[in-house]
Amino acid sequence: MRDLRAFTLAGYDKGRGILVQALWFAVLNLVFMAWFTPARIRVALLRAFGAEIGTGVLIRHRVRVLWPWKLKVGDHTWIGEGVWIVNLEPVTLGSHVCLSQEALLCTGSHDHRAADFRYRNAPISVADGAWIAARATVLAGVEVGRCAVVGAGAVVHQDLPELMLHTVDNRRRPVGEPA
Template identity: 80%
Template sequence: MRDLPSFTLAGYDKGRGLLTQALWFAVMNTLFMSWFCPARLRVALLRAFGAKIGEGVLIRHRVRVLWPWKLTVGDHTWIGEGAWLLNLEPVTIGANVCVSQEAMLCTGSHDHRAADFRYRNAPIVVEDGAWVAVRATVLAGVTLGRCAVAGAGSVVHKNLPALTLQTMDGQRRPVEEPK
């Protein structure tokens, strides 16, 4: 039986104080996610809140980032409309990566075996050249290898080796190096 009233944030560090968190939420929900906010300004806002963002990064509208200070993005990476980076823990995205529309990178979960439903969070790493296709989900603790592909609608719950495609039905197969 779950004892949800006993849930605490024990062991979870948001990384910044309440004022910074509130300011980020205000900026994210009024400007950052808006269609009229230029992509360059989105990058500048993330950097202003502590994200490490490379050159030539494109971040489209409706992207949600929980904590910018726990985000690293390499050069020439694209993050598509409606993507959600639920980064309770660090998310590291390499160079030349595509995170497609409505994809989700989720570093947080709960321990289903614990009555208090405590957090069971872990970082995510997306290596250079990988692609997280439309509506794919990458779960806590996963590394997507170099040029790996999380196919459309897939749920990746364990590491995906370099040059491997995971399909929506969980099948995995090798892919060729992009030319």
């Protein structure tokens, strides 16, 4: 039986103090996600809060990043409108990565077997040239390989090798192979 009263934040480090967290949430909600904020300002804000961001990165509006200091993005990567990066643990995006509209990268989960529902978090890594398509989800601990594709609406819960396509019906095939 689950006993949520026993839940603690044991083993989870937010990485910054409460004042920095509060300031980030204010900036995130008032400026960063706004449609009128230029992409170059979004990049500058992430860097100001500790993210490592390469050159030529495009970040659209309505993007949410839980903790910028736990984000690393390579060169010429695109982060589409409405993407949500729930990075309780580090998220690394390579160069020339595309995260399409409303994709979700979630490094946090819970141990459903433990009565206290403790955290079971793990980092996410997306290698150079990979594409996470619209409304796709990448879960904790997953490594998406070089030039791999997570199809629209698909959920990935285990590593995806390079040059592989993972579809919404959990099928995997080489990227260039016909459907």
